[in-house]
Amino acid sequence: MAEQRGEQLSDQRRPHVELRFLPSDGSEARPGTTGGGPAGEQPVAGRWAEATPARGSRLVGRKTIARLRGGSPAVGGEPVRRPPSSDAGRVVLVYEQVRRPWRLLMFTAMLVSLTVGVVLGQTEAYRAGKSRPVAAAPSVAAPSVVSPVPLTAPLGAPGQRRLEITGAVTTLRIRTAPLGESSYSITGFDPGIPPRVAEAGGGSVLTLSPEAVVTPGAEVVLNSAASWTVKLTGGATDLDVDARAGGLATIESVSAVSRGVLQLAKPKGSAPLTITGPVGDLTVRTEVGALVRIRVAKGAALATIGGTTRRDVANGATLRETGWRTAPAKYDIRIAARVNTILVERLRPDGSSAAVPAPSGSAVR
Template identity: 60%
Template structure:
C-alpha cells in the first residue's frame, strides 16, 4: 500500500502544473487519461475534472435545411378566382364609398314627395244633378261670367243633367221655374273658372248663355239640341252640332271674336251677318271684309227640311263653317 501511495503522489511539480494549466485554460487533451475525464475536448469550455458524461457535439446543419421549395400549379378553375376577386373588390369599394358618404356634411335637400294638403283645404263641390222623370224637352239658361264653359250632350240614363264646377271655391246653383231651369255658375262672385255641363241627349234642349265666357265649347254630336242662343261676349267659341230635326235656330247677340261651327254631312246651314265680319268661310268659300247684311248659305239649304239657321247680330271677327 505504501508503494502505491508513493507512486500516486510521485509526480514532479514541473510536469503536473503545466499539464493542469493546459487542461484548464486551453482545453488541450491531457496526456494522462483519467476516469471521468472527457476524451473529446470542447473548444472554449474548460475541461471538468469531475466524472461527468461527455457533452453532445454540435454539428453544423446540413446545407438543405431551411430551403423553401415553391411548386407552381396551374389553377384549374380561374373563373372562380376571378369571381371571388371581383366580389372582394366590389365590397371594398362599397365600404369606402359608404364611409365617404357618411362623413359628408349634411345639406338640406329638396323634398321629392308632394306636401300634404292643408287640413283646411276646401273640398270640391258636389256635382249638381236631377232625375230625368218624364221630361222630353227643356229650356236651360246659364248665367255668370266664366273663364271656360263646356257643354255637351250624352246618354245619362235616368239623370236629366250633371253640372261639375271647375272652381272648388264656387258652387253653382240651379233654380227651376215654369219656363225652365236657371243655372248660376258664380253666385255672389264676379267671375269663376267655369263648369262642365252634361245634358241628357234624350231631351230636346234649348240653351242660352247670358254672360260672357272667355272660351265656350258646345259639343252636341250625341243629339238633343233644339236651339242655341249666345248673348254674352265670347272671344272664342266652338259649336259642334248634331244632325238637326227641322229648322234649328242659332242666335248670337254678343260680341264674337272667333266662331267655329261644325255640322254633320247633309246638314246645311245659313248664316246672316247683320253687322258683317272680318272674314267668313262657308261652303268652302272664304271671304274677307264681309259687309253688313250679307247672308251666306250652303248648297241645298233652301230645299232641305232639316237644317240650321244662324243669325249673328253683333260684330264678329271671323266665322268658319266646316263639316
Template identity: 30%
Template structure:
C-alpha cells in the same frame, strides 16, 4: 375636549328639473307640425285639389227642356250624352272656389255660379254641363265667357243662343229636326260651327265680320246683313239658320 367646528357634510345635490324644457320642446315641435300641415292644405287648395261640386236633377219624364247659363265664366263646356235617369249634371272643378246654383223656373233650368261655402279655391270660374240625350234642348249662354265649347251632337236641339260676348266659341251640331236657329248676339273673336254633312245651313252675318269661311270659301271684310244662302235650303225640311248678330272677327262653318 376639542370641539369640531367644521361644517357638516352636505347631502347629495339634486339634479335640475328638465321637465319644463322637454315640455317646451314638445309644444314647439307640435306647433311646427301644425304649421306645416296648414301650409300643405293651403297649397293643395291653391293647386285645385279641393272638393268637386256637382248638381243633378231627375229626368222625370221630360222630353224637352231649356237651359240658361246666367253667370259669366272663364270656360263653359257643354255635352249631350245618355245620363240614365238624370236630366242634367252640372259641376265645377275641384278647388275653383265656385259652385253651381241651379233653379228650375217655368220649365227652364237657370244655372249661375256662386262662391263655395268653405271659401276654398281661387282659380278661374269654369263649369261643365252634361245634358240628357233623352230630351230636346234649347241652350242659351247669357252671362258671357272667355271660351265656350258646346258639343251638342249627342242628342236633338231646338235652338242655340249665344246671347253675350264670348272670346272663342266652338259649336258641334247634331242633325236638325225642322228649322233650328243658331244665334250669336254678343260678339266674338272666333265663332266656329261644325254642322253635319249634307245639311243646309243658311248664314246671315248681321253684325259684320273681319273674315267668314263658309264651307271652305273665304270671304274677307264681310259687311253687315250679308247673307250666304245654302243650296236646297228653301226646300229642306230639316235645316239650320245661322244668325250672327254680334260683330265677329272670324266666323267659320264646316262639316263634321
C-alpha cells in the same frame, strides 16, 4: 489697430467705417501736425498723455513709451531713440444710434395677424359646413284636392227642357249625352265656388258665379233624351258646345264670347241658333247632310262657308250653302253683332272632332 470711442455699445447701434490717419505711436494727430505732441513731437516718459474718453488722463512711463514705439525699455536709464515713423492709416469704428420705425412695424404685424386669422377662420368654416350633413327638409303634405261633386236633378218625363246659364266664366263646356234618369250633370271647375241651380219660370237657371266674379268655368252635360233650349246670359272667354249626341233644339247667346265652337248633329228639320252678343271667332261644325245659313247683321271681317272664303262681308249679308232651301236638315244661324271670323266645316263620318272642308258651292245674298 482700431480705436474705440464711447462707452459699451448696445445692439441698437450700428457701426460705420471712418478712416483716420494716426501717428504710429497710437495718439491721434491734431490738425496741422504729424505726431502726438506739439509740432510732431513724440511722447516722452514722464509727460502727461492727452486725455481720451476711454482712458482719461494718466502719466506715461518709459515702458509704455517703448511699447508704443515697438521696442524694449531703455538700458541704463537712457531711452533708445528711433527715427520717427511716418503716420499710418488707422480704421476707426464709429457707432450710431439706429432709428427703427416701431410704429410701422407694429401696424404691419397687426395687419398680417388679422389677415391670417380671417383666412384661417374662413377655411375652418368652409370645412365645417362641408362636413356637416344637410338636414332634410320636412316633407309637407300635399293639399288634398277636393273632387267636385256633380250637381244633378231627376229627368222625369222626357220632353222640352229650358236652361239659362248666368255668370262670367273663363271656359264653358256644354255637351249632350245619355244620362239615364238624370236631367243634367253640372260640375264646376273651382271646388270653392259650387254652381247653383234654381227652378224659375218653367225652366232651370244655372248660376256659375254667385258673387259676380269671373270663375274658371264649368262643364254642363245635358240628357240627350230631352229637347233642350239653352240661353247664355253670362260672358265666356271660351265656349265649347258639343251636341253631336243630339237633344239640342236651339241655343241663344246674349253674352260676349271671345272664341266659340259649335259641334252640331244632324237636326230634324230646321234648327235656329241666335247669337246676339259680340263674338270674336266662331266655328260651326255640322254632320254631313246638315247645311248651314248664316245672316250677319253687322258684317264680318272674314267668312269661310262651303269652301269659299270672303273678306269684309257687308252688313246684313246672308251666307248659305248651296241647296240649303230644300235641305230637310239645316241650321239657321243669326248673328246680331259684328264677328271677326266665321268658319263652317263638316265633321268626319266617324263623328271625330276633326273637320273636313264643306262641299263646294255657296251663295251670298
